[in-house]
Amino acid sequence: MDLDEPVNCAACGYDLTGVGWEGHCPECGRFYDKASGRGVARGAGVLSPVERGDRVIMLAKLGAYGALALGCLVWGGIASLSSPMPARPLILGMIGGGAFGFAVYATWFIDRRDGP
Ligand SMILES: [Zn+2]
Known part of the structure; x- marks a missing residue:
């Protein structure tokens, strides 16, 4: 997947576009992994x-x-x-x-x- 694709933290919705492939959300500290899609929500916006x-x-x-x-x-x-x-x-x-x-x-x- 494209690193520039809009990606948001699944927990708090923080915009993770442009940060590393995996790590901890700068906003809430939750672990995410863009490669596997764990802990992230894809798309331009996160719908509650x-x-x-x-x-x-x-x-x-x-x-x-x-x-x-x-x-x-x-x-x-x-x-x-x-x-x-x-x-x-x-x-x-x-x-x-x-x-x-x-x-x-x-x-x-x-x-x-x-x-x-
Ligand atoms: Zn977060």
Whole structure:
């Protein structure tokens, strides 16, 4: 692995980029070894378990809203085929799909702005 790759102490998140391949974290003194990956967290930033959980919840919400939006559109399309008034389910489906589609956008936008 590249020595310049962003590496953080797994214990305290201290930026270990540019320090030796192995040793003790200057911040908390915990042993780390970049070669084996012991005691280090890779990536540009270290996510705490809470942040990681938030991201999972956000993705789950996006998936659920997206599925509902798609479900509304599909339902509208299918219902319009068998309905005596095809425009009505089609419009309802588009309104529902649009509402959930907007929820996806809003969730993504808000979480993105508050995120790291
Ligand atoms: Zn540390």
